[in-house]
Structure formats: structure tokens, C-alpha cells
Amino acid sequence: MALRQAGGESSGIALARLSEERKAWRKDHPFGFVAKPAANADGTMNLMIWDCKIPGRRGTIWEGGLYTLRMYFKEDYPSSPPKCKFEPPLFHPxxxxxxxxxxxxxxxEKDWRASVTIKQILLGIQELLDAPNIRDPAQAEAYTCFMQNRREYDEKVRQQATRFKNPNL
Structure with missing residues (x-):
């Protein structure tokens, strides 16, 4: 897949770093994970948007699922972090x-550092799936369920894992 740079919209520093990230990922990445630049409509590669898949960790209620995430990088990456978005959204606090x-x-404003890699981000998100940060909730329904009815929360997550079944298992 050829690389196409959108008319000077993307910073050279961001593209160089993302190109290095891609090389590093292809050499060594965690088992079951996927991370690759998205394809543009014309078939070229867009280094500023990555399509990723995160497997549910073994021995957790997330096991068996393969969760689709898209990473959106800004022109000032790695000074600023990517926006990471589950598509479709997940039930999670x-x-x-x-x-x-x-x-x-x-x-x-918190823990982002320019040295953080795509691999570290994806592993951090995988860890977050099973260990939600209850001090920083983002989804009221999942947070309330997690706090008030853990059995129901666990069941909803297991159903979600079944819905997003990992075809490699």
C-alpha cells in the first residue's frame, strides 16, 4: 500500500514518528493485537489514522472478544496524544x-509523554478494560452498573465479548 500525504496537512515529524512506529510494530507486537495505518479511498495508506484490534485478556470477563479501535493522530503528534475510539463503542465505565x-x-494534562508508543497505548487500553478507573468515569450506565450490580456488569461484558468474538480463537 502506497503512502499518500494529504497536501501538507500532516506534520513531517508526526509522519516520521508514525512511520517508525509502523516499522517497530511489524517487527514486534503483542500476540493477538492488530495495529496498522488505515487505507484511504484510493488505496493509499493514511499514517494519521490507524485501525487496531485489542484482544480481551485471558482469564478475564473480556476474554474471547476482539475489540476494534481507531487511533486518530494530530499534526503535532507525538507532542499530543492520539484520540482512541472504540468503533462500535463498548460498554465500559x-x-x-x-x-x-x-x-x-x-x-x-495527565500522563501523556511523547515517548509513549502505540504498543504501550494498546496494552494500556487492554489493561483498562478489565481494571476500570472508577475515579474517572466516562459512561454513566456502565459506571453505575459496575458500582451497584457487579454480576450484571460482568454478564453484559461477557455478552459483549461474545458479540465481538475473536475469530482467531
Whole structure:
């Protein structure tokens, strides 16, 4: 797939870093994960948007699912973090109804550092799935269910894992 740069819209620094991230990912990535630049309508590769898949961790209520996430990088990446969005949105206390992930690692005001890699982001999101941050809820329904009826929450997550079944298992 050829790389097409959108008429100077993307910063050279961001594209260079994302190109390096792609090379590093292709050499070494966690088992079951997928991360690759999205395809433009003309078949070229868009390094500023990545299509990712995160497997549910073994031994958790998320096991068996393969969750689709899209990463949107800004022109000033890696100075600013990517926006990470589950498509379709997940039932989870730290996922906004829009699908956007609420994680301190992805927040410039909190834990974002320019040295954070795509691999670290995806592993951090996988960890967040099973260990929600109840101090920073983003989805009222999932948060309330998690806090007040853990059995129902666990069942909804298991149903979600079945709905997004990992074809590689």
C-alpha cells in the first residue's frame, strides 16, 4: 500500500514518528493485537489514522472478544496524544458513549509523554478494560452498573465479548 500525504496537512515529524512506529510494530507486537495505518479511498495508506484490534485478556470477563479501535493522530503528534475510539463503542465505565477512551495515558494534562508508543497505548487500553478507573468515569450506565450490580456488569461484558468474538480463537 502506497503512502499518500494529504497536501501538507500532516506534520513531517508526526509522519516520521508514525512511520517508525509502523516499522517497530511489524517487527514486534503483542500476540493477538492488530495495529496498522488505515487505507484511504484510493488505496493509499493514511499514517494519521490507524485501525487496531485489542484482544480481551485471558482469564478475564473480556476474554474471547476482539475489540476494534481507531487511533486518530494530530499534526503535532507525538507532542499530543492520539484520540482512541472504540468503533462500535463498548460498554465500559471509561469509554464515552461516542466510543472515545478515557485514560490518563492519553491525556496531555495527565500522563501523556511523547515517548509513549502505540504498543504501550494498546496494552494500556487492554489493561483498562478489565481494571476500570472508577475515579474517572466516562459512561454513566456502565459506571453505575459496575458500582451497584457487579454480576450484571460482568454478564453484559461477557455478552459483549461474545458479540465481538475473536475469530482467531
Amino acid at each position: 471509561n469509554v464515552y458513549p461516542s466510543g472515545t477512551v478515557c485514560l490518563s495515558l492519553l491525556d496531555e
